[in-house]
Amino acid sequence: MPTPRMNIRSINGCYTCKNRKKKCDETHPQCLRCIGMGIQCGGYPPLENPDSRGVMRRARPILPATGTKRGTTFKMVMPGSTKYTASHVSSSTTSSVAAGRSQTTNEERNISTEPQGQMSTFSQFPDPPSQPGHSSTADTTQTSLMQQPVVPTQSRDMGYVTGQLPASSDRRPHGSSSGSSAGASSLEIVHSHTPSNHLEEVHIHPSQGQPGPAYGVPAFEHTWNELSVPTQSRPLDSLFSVSASGSGSGSGSGSRSSGSLPSLSFSPSEDEESASDDEDPEGVGIVMCTIPTPDPHAQSNTLPFVLQSYARWANFSVFEPSRIAYQLRDNILARFSSSQASRNRVILIANAITAIGRDAKFTIRSTSIVAILYDEAQQSIAHVTSKQPASRRELDIPLASMSFDHLVEMLLLQCWSLGPRNLMGLMHAAAPVFRRACPEPPEQLVSLPRILLESAFHHRQFAESDVLLTLVSGRSMFFKYDVSFSEETWDRIAREDGLQWLRGLPGQFLVLLAWINGLCEEFGTNVDPQILAEIENRVRSARFAPGVSSDPILTVRRLAVKECWRQTVFVYLYMALCGAGADDPRVAQAVKAFTRIINGVKPGHNPDTFLLIPMHVVGVAARRRKDRDSIRRRIFGLQKGANSGTPPHTALLKLTDIWERTEVENRAAVMAMEGLYSEYQDDMEGVVRGAGPSASAETQKPVKRNIIVDDQHPFDLELYISSYKGQAAIKRLRFIAANSATLQADALRLAIDQVKSTNIDVNLYHQLVTEYNALPSVHKQITLDQDWMAKVKTAKDAEGDRLQVELKTYTTNLIKESTRMAYRDLGNFYRSFGDTANALKHYSKGRESCTTAGHVLQMNMAAVELLVEQLNFAQIYSYVFKAESALESASAGGAGTGKGADKADAEYDRARSKLQLASGIAQLGQGNFQKAAWTFLKLEKNVDDWLGTLVAPADIAIYGTLAALATLSRSQIKASVVESDTFTYFIEQEPYIREIIDAYTNNNFKVVLELLDRHSSRHGLDVVLAPHIGLLTSLIRDRALVLYTTPFTSIRLQRLADAFGLTLFDVEAHIVRLVREGQVKGRVDANEKVLVATQVDPRAELFQRALKAGVENEATARKLILRMKLIQNDLVVKTSKSQQQRVGPPAQDEEMGSIVEVQ
Structure with missing residues (x-):
């Protein structure tokens, strides 16, 4: 019986099956598998000559077969000669729409007779000439032409028609242009159509300062169909932007298409691969580069390595990479061949993509690359901001746009490993340049619909990042956008791509999210119901293209992502703008629909990567355990979500904390009380200091609402800030500027004065001046004091070098006391300009050189003071414990009699009070209101040197009183607040606090709520109190309602409304909630509007x-x-x-x- 032959996997299949990693049946001339799948077969490679063993081998493909309608022309202009052209025409596919059906015609493939390898890669580019007009006499024979390297030029189809989905998926992706016909429905696919094959010739030359070869270097003539490449290649505009005329040739839309790199994408590592995910399901790598991956260390493989890096980024970070594959490749080729400087930058970015892609965390190599790019971006930004805006906007826009491109690249590289907190530093730097690059006048709002339809990629990318960062961080947007639109504009946004190919967020939803953010910042939850109904109807009726792919599974996943965004907008609308909780039926329905969609799609890199932000937003409102488990599994299914320290993992920890906290407190989550990243700000602060913004750059606690300051809500900024100095004043001024549009200009101006008075932080001064000049309300801009900056920077560097030399000297000489003092001085030096990490490191190292308990106490107290100044609540406790241990040892060891002992005891008592104050601030910052209340109420007044440096006496009065009213009983308040001798000293610093206490103890709760509302701007602009003032006010109101209703067996709700100064509807809602929570023992008669107490047997x-x-x-x-x-x-x-x-x-x-x- 013959042995059955094993079924060995064939290696001689067609190109398409090999690239798709599928089994090919090897049917000639086209395999039946490709025909059955409805895609065009790429053909079979020819047989090479037999090897030494006489075996015939299949040749590697010269160019991947894509089957798209493309013509590639290689032109070369030899100096002093006529033009010679060698053409290579790939297979083309024409589509015609007739009688309601689509007919596809495949033309024969014409392969040129150029030598092998001549067209396989474009890596042998010579340096372009230094002068465009340089020419010399040369012999132009056919041999010399074939020996010269070539530059590709692309003939592009720019028109569009609509029709049904053809059987072949090897068409040209329509994502390369944002235009489409007006009649295309959401289920129709847009195809390329070329009315003519006219080619425009564009000469590409290097910058003026670039050296060229001695002789014989050809000047390249790069022809591009309706695409212009500037003489000096700009970083991202030349890489991703297409002129408006190009997209309008066929459709007449006049819109601009662009494709580019995202700012909110997270790059997976090379090991991340789901069993159900194909690394390249749509053949983007085939379009971009050759297979297998070339060796990046070989000089001849430079361009293939760059293309491979960008192709890998596109597959992992772009929602629909097939839409931009051709355009991305062509623009990289144009940029690679334009100049040496542009080529070096492309290679640098490719290395950064590769380095960061291998490890989600920054390594030494990736940090150095990003640092180089960041320095270049900073120089470009400084060059723009140092100049006054031109009198004519059309002259100022190009300069700002060129500088803005560098920042967009930094947004791409930084966001891969860092989260929204650090991304905000880059957004801060880019904001003023973005405003100058927009055509709207300074007094006019930037139009978001115009950006989506007409602007270049980097404008759309900044606007989308601004809106999405608000969702996950709770901060206000950098700009209030004009979101007004006509019905025609609304339909255009639905039809055209915009940035939908990037993250899967349809443009209509982006406009609605910006609209919601603007209303929330301006009005809070007091929005006209008609506007809410209009937004709700817009969300429900929004339509978008399904994102059809050759792989039906990808089509389903992409449609699921877009539908998930719809439910996310619903949740955000109800919770942020309507003030609804997670128990609201509308929110619960949206959450249920969201989880039903994600549960119906198999987990994997796609779509889970593009559902990170939706899952974070919807996760706050998830109440059912199965919904929370679905979201938790999805995030942990991603490798970056499973690695500790990454932003998705940190956000997941925050979601878990919200879920646990709401279960313990037996309440529903409320968007105003929950923030995804707010409580992890200090842990993430300083991560980018090796290659990001200055060490002093800080992120602020987000306050969702824009704090209004008017006659009903007064706030004296100058009087308030006069109680602080140094870093405390600067931190509070920056917080006020970020959270109050009314005081933004004044706060930034005072912060600039504070920074200049310290004479230390040049980078923070530059950042504040940039933010101030970018404000629309500023008419007289501040000019950077370059002489002062140079002087301060020189002095700062000299002081740092001196302290480092002293430390090295003392360490070498083994003088412990001097070493401790050197570490202390270095810690104070770094603290002076906000470098918390280095300051804390040197304080900790100084403890190793301490010889007495007093020295240990001194170093720990310095660390505690630093942490309180930076509001790092998480680490305050550990250093307070260390300082208390050292204080006990020091006080026990120094016990004695005499003046010296009394002085030491006074110092120890002062240190004990300082540690108590630090503990109270940490407890309040982490939401432990009852402990914070007792800590502040027992505080002594011997903390003089911290008053003004860290807190003001009025702050202690406000913190302690509000925490006590929210958590303590009336008898405890009378004993510990009203009759306290020590806390009365702090109450006298803020007179209205005494009024609130008196009104509360006298049951005049209407006055209490009125005073809290009147001074809400003071509370909302306090950097410590702001994240908790909403919850504290709610707790005070609830305790007042319980106290007021306790003596009654029944009471009318209208009487409660009059006593508290609230509406009948609000009082009824509060009482019903308190009854459900068990705080009020009774029941509510909804018809008679009466609260009846429950009789207890x-x-x-x-x-x-x-x-x-x-x-x-x-x-x-x-x-x-x-x-x-x-x-x-x-x-x-x-x-x-x-x-x-x-x-x-x-x-x-x-x-x-x-x-x-x-x-």
């Missing part, structure tokens, strides 16, 4: 307690019986004595011991 209550005790005793007995049976059957293994000494008694024994003790 003492006997029934005693009987219920007895039943509960019986159930608990029964459970305890069952545990004891189970324990006895386990021991009886030798199922309890005792630990060894050595292990018991290390870890203590077993948990089971402890538990049972406590149970027996209770009995």
Whole structure:
């Protein structure tokens, strides 16, 4: 019986099956698998000459077969000669629409007779000539032509028609242009159509300062169909932007298409691969470069390596990479061949993409690359901001746009490994340049619909990043956009791509999200119901293209992502603008629809990567355990979500914290109280200092609403800031500028004066001046003081070098006391310009050289002061504990009599009060209001040197009083607040606090709420109190309602409304919620609007307690019986004595011991 032959996988299949990693049936001339899948077969490679063993090998493909309508022309102009052209025409596909059906015609492939390798790569580019007009006499023979390298030129189809989906998916992607016909529905696919094959010739030359070869270097003539390449290649505009005329030749839309790199994408590592995900399901790598991956270290493989890097980025970071594959490749080729400087930058970016792609965290290599790019971007920004805006806008826009391109590249590279907090630093730097690059006058708002339809990629990218960062961080947008549109504009946004190919966010939803953000910042939750209804109808009726792909699974995934965005906008609308909680039926319905969609799609890199932001927003409102588990599994399914320290992982921790906190407090999540990144600001601060903004750049606690300052809500900025100095004043001024449009200009101007008075932080001064000059309300801009900056920078560098030399000298000489003082001085030096990480590091190292408990206390107190100044609540506790231990040792060791001992005791008492103040601020910052209240109420007034440096006396009065009113009983407030001798000193610093206390103790709750509302601007602009003032006010109102209703057996809700100064609707909602939570014992008559107290039966209550005790005793007995049976059957293994000494008694024994003790 013959042995059956094994089915060996064929290696001789067609190009298409090989690239798709599928089994080919090797049917000639076209394989049946490709025909059955509805895609065009790429053909088979020819046989090469036999090798040494006589085996015929298949040749590697010269160019990947794409089957798209493209013509590639290589032109070369030899100096002093006529033009010679060698053409290579690939297969083309023409589509015609007739009689309601689509007919596809495939032309024969014409392969040129140029030598092998001449067209396989474009890596042998010579340096372009230094002068465009340079020419010399040369012999132009056919041989010399074939020996010269070539530059590709592309003949592009720019028109569009609409029709049904053809059988072949090897068409030209329509994502390369944003235009489409007016009649295209959401299910129709847009195809390329070329009315003519006219080619325009564009000469590409290097910059003036670039050296050229001595002789014989050809000047390249790069022909491009309706695409212009500037003489000096700009970073991203030349890489991704297409002129408006190009997209309008066929459709007449006049819109501009562009494709580019995202700012909110997170790059996966090379090892990340789902079993269900194909690395390149749509053949983007085939379009971009050759397979296999070339060696990046070989000089001849430079361009293939660059193309491979960008192709890998496109597959992992772009929602629909097939739409931009051709355009991305062509623009990289144009940029690679334009000049040496442009070529070097492209290579640098490719190396950065590769380095960051291998590791989600910055390595030394990736940090150095990003630092080089960042320095170049900073120089470009400084060059623009140092100049006054031109009198004519059309002259100022090109300069700002060129500088803005560099920032967009930094947005791309930074966001791969960092999160929204660090991305905001880059957005801050880019904001003023973005405004100058927009054509709207300074007094006019930037039109978001115009940006989506007409602007270049980098404008659209900045606007989208600005809107999306608001969703996940809660901060206000950098600009308030004009979102007004006509019905025609609304339909154009739906038809055209915009940035939908980038993240899967349809343009209509982006406009609606910006609209919601603007209304929320201006009006909070007091929005006209008609506007809310209009936004809701717009979200419900929004239509978009499904994103059809040759792979039907990808089509379903992309449609699922866009539908998930719809539900996300619903959740954000109801919670942020309507003030609804997670228990609202509308929110619950949207969450249910969202989870139903994601559960119907298999997990994987696509679509989960593009659902990160939607999952974070919807996750806040998820209440059911199965919904939360679905979101948690999706995020952890991504490698970047599973790695600790990455922003998605941090956001997931925050979601988990919200879920646990709402369960413990037995309440529904509210968007105004929950923030995804706000409480992790300090942990993420300083991550980018190696290659990002200055070390002093800080991120502020986000406040969702724009704090209004007017006659009803007064706030004296100059009087308020006069209580602070140094870094405390600067930090508060920057917070006010970021959260109040009314005081933004004044706060930035005062912050600039504060920075100049410190004479230390040049980078922060430059950033503040840039932000101030970018404000629309500023008519007289501030000119950078370059002489002062140079002087301060020189002095700062000299001081830093001196301190480093002193430290090295003392360390070498082993002088401990001098070494400790050197570490202390260096810590103070870094602290002076906000470098928290280095300052804390040197304070910690100084503890190693301490010889006494007093020295240890001094170093720990310096660290505590630094952490309080930077509001790093998470680390304050650990250093307070270390300082308290050192304080006990120092006070015990220095006990004695005399003047010296009294002075030491006074110092120790002052240190003890400072540590108590630090603990109170940390407790308030982390939302532990009751502990914070007791800490502030017991605080002594001997913290003089911290008052003004870290906090003001009025701050202590406000913090302690509001926390006490929200958590303590009336008797406790009278004893600890009204009758306190120590806390009265702080209350006298803020007179209205005394009025609030008196009104509360006298049951005049209407006055209490009115005073809280009147001074809400003061509370909302406090950097410590702002994230919690909404919750504190709600707790105070709830406790007041409980106190007021307790004596009554029944009370009309209208009387409550009059007593509290609220509307009847609001009072009814609050009372119903308090009844459900069990704080008010009663029931509400909704018809009569009466609250009736529940009569408690003492006997029934005693009987219920007895039943509960019986159930608990029964459970305890069952545990004891189970324990006895386990021991009886030798199922309890005792630990060894050595292990018991290390870890203590077993948990089971402890538990049972406590149970027996209770009995």
